[in-house]
Amino acid sequence: MTTSPESSARTFSTIGVVGLGTMGAGIAEVFARHGYTVVGAEKDDEALERGRQHLEHSTDRAVKRGKLTEEEQAGLLGRITLTTALADLADADLVIEAVVESMDVKKAIFRELDGIVAPDAVLATNTSSLSVTELSTATARPGRVVGVHFFNPAPVQDLVEIVRTVVTEEAVLADVKALVEALGKNPVVCGDKAGFIANTLLFGYLNHAVAMYEGKYASREDIDAAMRYGCGYPMGPLALLDLIGLDTAYEILETMYRQGRDRLHAPSPVLKQMVTAGLLGRKTGRGFYTYEAPDSPVVVPDDKTPSADEKPELRRDIRSVGVVGTGTMATGIIEVFAKSGFDVTYVGRSQDKVDGVVAAITKSFDKQIQRGRATEETKTEVLGRLTGSISLDDLADVDIVVEAIAEDLAVKTTLFANLDDICKPGAILATTTSSLPIIACAQATSRPQDVVGMHFFNPAPIMKLVEVVSTVSTSEDVTETTRALCERVGKVAVSCADRAGFIVNALLFPYLNDAVKMLEAHYATADDIDTAMKQGCALPMGPFELLDVVGNDVSLAIQRELYLEFREPGFAPAPLLEHLVTAGYLGRKTKRGFRDYSAR
Template sequence: MTTGAPERATRKFSTIGVIGLGTMGAGIAEVFARNGFTVIGVELSDEAVERGREHLAHSTGRAVARGKMSEADQAKILGHISFATDLSALAEADFVIEAVIESLDIKKDLFRRLDDIVKPDAILATNTSSLPVTEIATANTRPGRVVGVHFFNPAPVQNLVEIVRTVVTEPAVLADVEGLVGTLGKNPVVCGDRAGFIANTLLFGYLNHAVSMFESKYATREDIDAAMRFGCGYPMGPLALLDLIGLDTAYEILETMYRQGRDRLHAPAPMLKQMVTAGLLGRKTGRGFYTYERADSPVVVADDKTPSADDLPKLRRTISSVGVVGTGTMAAGIVEVFAKSGFDVVYVGRSADKVEGVRATIEKSLDKAIQRGKLEESAKDEVLGRLTGTTSLDDLSGVDIVVEAIAEDLRIKSTLFSNLDEICKPGAILATTTSSLPVIALAGATSRPQDVVGMHFFNPAPIMKLVEVVSTVSTAEDVTETVRALCDKVGKVAVSCGDRSGFIVNALLFPYLNDAVKMLEAHYATADDIDTAMKQGCALPMGPFELLDVVGNDVSLAIQRELYLEFREPGFAPAPLLEHLVTAGYLGRKTQRGFRDYTTR
């Protein structure tokens, strides 16, 4: 939230005009009416006014049905709203906001007409999500009183409001609008006038990248969506979210952003245009990336792309014993996951102390689970009884699969795989948990590349549900299928993808984080406002700068560099600010300073 924003408006507003009473306009009218303002809703015709009334009655009626509002409160709220079909009804309004169709010409004409109607000191606002506010403002003879006020849908529920300043917006107007939004119980964030503002700029670049990933057949729609839900904790996968937003809306937002910024990453993916042209717009038409039982239904039904129950992965190779190489946090977590699922686990460390440390870490984890009632006391001894710690790689000779979780160093990992090739029995699967290195390079260090696969767990392994199963051009199909089935057996969600930098999650996540850093270094918005916009506007569990400081800026920079080297995409080049923070040793929470200073917290 913008720091220092006044809790109350610096000027008194009493009458609010809302032009356009579709879903968004009616929601905005409701928000102001709920907070005691007199609201005048304007529509083009009596029929449109009646639809606006129905929107308001339906929205407030749902709140009554859920016990969140009394019928008396509903009547009071609706009593604050009057309706008109002529803009002249807004003559005495203190603040007027439009929520009409996303057409620059229509909005400019509207602001031109308002010039001769509203009071000289009335503030005018546009709820546009992508059009240039400056162009809309200059249609009025007093552009300094025009500002963007972008509510998110549904307005009564969503707490974020982006306040968009232009180069001519008067400071007093900006302060007044920040105060007004604050009185509504909303969180205002302030940004400059560029297509997409904060949330859409960052969100739609990510969504467009997901479409390109699907279009190239790198991963299935189900796996792309599951990867972001289970790997990042996002409420929806990107393709399902596009279906909800509407592919035509997404296309128009991306097209507007691309025309203004010329960032190739915002150029709509060809598949998006094709689907819009074909009328596959998402939920509203009953078909988009997924198929729905009818138009406007959220219920997904099977179609020709839906995996068959007969296609569920099976253990094509026998897996009864597991080897794990490594003694760090990730390795210990993986050992625990397999042991708790009934597998005998041989884990290898470089020293007896490190081997003992893994056992101690698992014991502590099991004790915490017992204390929370998530594990029976008797199960602890069973789990620990399945563990065999050793300092000798030779003890892995009899296991059915080895999962390595050592340092992210290609030379060290390659040497390990060369050793495992000599030690492990024929048919044993050799898996790597690398998050960024080429799996094929490790396969090439062995004489059995068909048995090598990526098995990317997420940290902490006992908690995070996702595993990315990465197949190289050499990986045997029965190996990929066995590893997917094994993931299911240990309670994980497996997604399949090819062997390229970032796999699914990091390839979608880190360019978005990098874009946020670029936004910050351009002084477009503050780190706090960007984080607030993404958490409240897009329902993400963490804002980009919170997440970067948790992940570590050095780790983030390394991944971003790998993505840039792999794809040679100019937009993937690491933001200079990220490089400077790493050079300065500001790595995030682990050094007590990153994008924020944690020494005083």
């Protein structure tokens, strides 16, 4: 099978796979499914039998799901020869090693293979964190050694990271990339650095989430819910760590830290403690969560699970709502409360802006009516609950005021001082700030116990998450009432303390900043980094897509706030991000950011 019709046109016909665990067996299956002859090697007969079972079970599942016919399954398995002798790989054009993550074990295999395969055969490692360059030194021809990092499960996941060392031959790199494309996979090319693209960015984020949990900043449930509902991630970070295995995560972080000395990759102490205690995640039945049984995905209650008796209730009577602001976020919040049956008084700076809110909500309803998701009667009811005003004094009798004006602390504190004078005793004063200190708003009033953060996500009518942020002064009944109110309007509330970035932004933006640093270092292209995170980690958007949507100026402002608050060197905004903002390349809104949108 010729995989590269241009240039060297290297032919790959026989593929060797060393190690037939879940990953190795999956790689063997992928090649055999595409017509290649595969020789799979294991250390002994027992391991070989386990590998055979992996292959049979995986292809049986594919048959049951209609992905393979029984004839195709028989043909696929017939193309795979199993052996315990590495000498049987002598005719392989490419050998992929997928054994345990041990440098010594892998080197020994490479050293032996070097004397078995043909001089022009390519040797590849599926390592996710070890140095491909160091592995290549075990051979006489390091230029033909490359990293080919499949993601688990290999038959399903489309991403493959192709890792080049400083001595990898360009022809080898091009031929292996073409081979991976012939498998229907999406290869991304990167340099030889622990973690490569996906794990470098993913595990920094996961480690940060562990530190957040370890510091008791938020509960495991709230951290995970925040990232699922606030960012659309398929799993929360702590649940994902349980799936990966805490021992595996610890080893990857430890390897990344030893190689890069980035403090953000130094494993959080609680990770080592949990690994030592045998709390490895799903595979042992207990990690950050407790599971029904080892290897079960079913979470069961444990001593950290909130009881049904702890369900938040409205400790203060909330019948009417005030909103200050008429922008996109404010309008969305007004719509959310009015749709949930609350009378809403909203205040804008001019009558035109006040009228614009009604027009925007009317337009929103008209779209929903056209799609059959709302009725004219509902629209009339909701609009009937709205009272617009240009005077803050009209908020005197509301039970809660939600502020959604510009992210300017001086403007917000002045507003809170005014609301303190105007609003009735016991009214809750909430801010939707995403990055400013809520305590500063609280201290502008004579009732700091009544001030709370209520951070909606944009667009408010669609996004489920609300971060409920308590300051050191916020009373418990205000926090509980705000959480209960979020549930009443159909939102998922998570609790945290008044700290820059709260949960979502504190986890999201350092990850985005790390991606910019990776691009800045010419480690990989923006396209490859985006592809790696979308396909390797199942994220809804790649980091550069997301940065251009959020706005590079907004991202830079948030990253600066995080850096100023935590004084963590790794949080310092990437110079490239600052340069783009200085140049006016803010993303989609200016038609240019990390990508050029002028022709789109």
